[in-house]
Amino acid sequence: MKRKRKIRSATVKRSRPSSTTKAAKKARRSAVRPEYPKRRFRTAKKTSRLRHRSGGKQTARRRQKSFISPSAALHVPALQLLEAQPFEAQPPNDRQQLGEGLSILYIVHSFYPESYTGTEKFVLNMARSMQQRGHRVKVVTYCGQLPEEAIITNEIASIEYVYDGVPVLAYRNQAPDPAQSASLVEEPRLSMWAEAVLTQEQPNLIHVAHTMRGVEFVQAALRMGIPYVMTLTDYWSVCPRTTLVRVDKQLCAGPEGGLACMAHCQLPYASERLLTLAPLLQGAQRIFSPSAFLASYTQKVLPSLRIEVLPHGMRRETLVPNAKIYRSGDTLTLVYGGSLNGIKAFISYFKRWLWYLPADSGCISMVPVSRNTRKCYSG
Numbered sequence: 001m002k003r004k005r006k007i008r009s010a011t012v013k014r015s016r017p018s019s020t021t022k023a024a025k026k027a028r029r030s031a032v033r034p035e036y037p038k039r040r041f042r043t044a045k046k047t048s049r050l051r052h053r054s055g056g057k058q059t060a061r062r063r064q065k066s067f068i069s070p071s072a073a074l075h076v077p078a079l080q081l082l083e084a085q086p087f088e089a090q091p092p093n094d095r096q097q098l099g100e101g102l103s104i105l106y107i108v109h110s111f112y113p114e115s116y117t118g119t120e121k122f123v124l125n126m127a128r129s130m131q132q133r134g135h136r137v138k139v140v141t142y143c144g145q146l147p148e149e150a151i152i153t154n155e156i157a158s159i160e161y162v163y164d165g166v167p168v169l170a171y172r173n174q175a176p177d178p179a180q181s182a183s184l185v186e187e188p189r190l191s192m193w194a195e196a197v198l199t200q201e202q203p204n205l206i207h208v209a210h211t212m213r214g215v216e217f218v219q220a221a222l223r224m225g226i227p228y229v230m231t232l233t234d235y236w237s238v239c240p241r242t243t244l245v246r247v248d249k250q251l252c253a254g255p256e257g258g259l260a261c262m263a264h265c266q267l268p269y270a271s272e273r274l275l276t277l278a279p280l281l282q283g284a285q286r287i288f289s290p291s292a293f294l295a296s297y298t299q300k301v302l303p304s305l306r307i308e309v310l311p312h313g314m315r316r317e318t319l320v321p322n323a324k325i326y327r328s329g330d331t332l333t334l335v336y337g338g339s340l341n342g343i344k345a346f347i348s349y350f351k352r353w354l355w356y357l358p359a360d361s362g363c364i365s366m367v368p369v370s371r372n373t374r375k376c377y378s379g
Contacts, residue, residue, distance in 0.1 A: 077253035081296035087288065087310040101134045105203040109179065109212040111141035111170070112163045119233045122312055123209045127166045129313075138201060139163075142213035143170035144177070156193045169197070178213050183269035184276045187216060194220040205229070211280065212236055218280045230284045231310075232294055237277055238301040240267050254301055274301075281305055 095102070108123045127137040143159075150159040150172075158171040173190050194216045198206075206221050206228035208214065221228050236242045244252045246264040255261050258271025281287065281302060288310040289295035295307040326332070 075250055077251055079253060079297070079300070081293070081300055084289070084292035084295040084299075084309045085306065087308045099134070101136060102130075102204045103136045103202060104130055104138075105198075105201055105206045106137065106139045107206060107208045107210070107214040107217050108139060108141050109210040109214060110143070111139055111168060114143055114145065119210050122231070122233065124164065124166060125313070125315060126207070126209075128164070131165065138167045138169060140169045140171070140197065140214070140217065142177075143172050146170060146172050154189050154193060156189060158193075178215070184215055184273050186219065191216045191220060195224065198224055198226060207231070208284070209233065210236070211277065215276070215280065218283075222280070222283050227285045228283075230281065230287045232287065232289045232298060232307065235294065235297065237281060238274070238298055240270055240273060241265060244297075254297075278302055 104127075106123050106127055108119060111120050112124060123139060127139060130137050146157050146159055150157040155174040156171055157174075158169060160167065160169050162168065171193070173187060175187055175190075178184070198217070198220055203226060206217070206226055208218055208228055208230045210233060211218060211230070218228065234242050235244050238255060239252065240261060246252050247266070248264065250264075252260065252264065255270055255274065258267075258269075258274060261267040261270030282304060287305060287307045289298070289307050290310065290312045292309050295309050299305055299307055
């Protein structure tokens with residue numbers, strides 16, 4: 001048998017600490033230590049009990065912390081805005097007193113059935129209301145996808161149709177969509193086609209509901225001396241991004257002549273864009289805004305404008321009064337009508353408030369954006 005070989009452990013000689021080191025250690029041990037609060041460790045049993053009580057959800061404090069921290073980082077600029085001017089009704093002219101109808105042309109950046117958001121709904125309601133008063137109306141709009149039977153004239157495709165009783169002239173240019181660019185470069189072919197449309201329609205008045213994709217029509221109206229009014233439905237006239245939200249998700253205090261657009265959003269043509277849109281806004285007979293803040297903000301950028309605040313109307317025949325009397329403990333149903341995108345701040349506040357609802361709060365519905373889309377959040 002082979003003997004097992006014994007391995008001796010090597011001994012390491014350690015140097016003795018000096019008297020100075022010993023004294024320092026003794027002084028540290030005898031010194032008064034600060035009293036720190038004892039750290040509490042959560043046991044597995046306690047964690048499972050808390051999860052059982054909360055139903056597997058986050059606690060209210062953690063939910064509040066996670067929701068409040070992003071909004072606390074949002075910087076809201078201090079704006080010095082002038083007070084908005086209310087709408088002033090003017091006395092009827094001779095044509096109105098005689099009951100003669102007008103030929104009104106509505107210019108909008110998109111329309112039904114391709115697009116169906118707020119501005120399109122405003123134009124549709126306005127056109128139908130003018131029809132009921134005996135006026136002749138027509139909507140001129142840009143359309144991204146035209147059918148094959150569209151007529152092409154000088155590289156401008158167009159088609160006419162009727163939507164909900166309102167005549168519509170939809171067109172599309174062969175050039176890239178102007179809504180995808182911050183610069184406003186006039187298209188000569190589209191300008192000539194716009195003059196031909198205005199010559200054929202002979203409108204007494206043009207109502208510009210949105211200047212995007214319709215700059216050539218407003219410029220043609222100025223050259224031909226056709227009066228037009230404008231309704232501002234967003235910040236597109238003074239903000240190339242339309243939303244007053246910078247690339248870093250912070251609120252914008254103003255274009256500053258285009259310098260802020262270049263510094264925060266890297267948009268080099270913002271100053272030329274303002275110089276192009278300013279005379280079009282100044283040439284309008286009247287400018288309306290459904291929002292007092294929108295009117296004041298636009299006047300801050302372009303002080304020479306006079307903008308009147310005129311809220312959007314509502315169709316009374318579609319309104320149904322709510323006769324229910326709510327008592328304490330009744331279930332409430334909140335409805336949001338609008339686009340479901342990140343720009344709509346109401347959606348984030350809606351979801352944030354949803355966390356604090358009791359479990360028996362019922363169903364909270366969002367109005368469908370389209371006929372096939374619906375989002376429902378239950379408490």
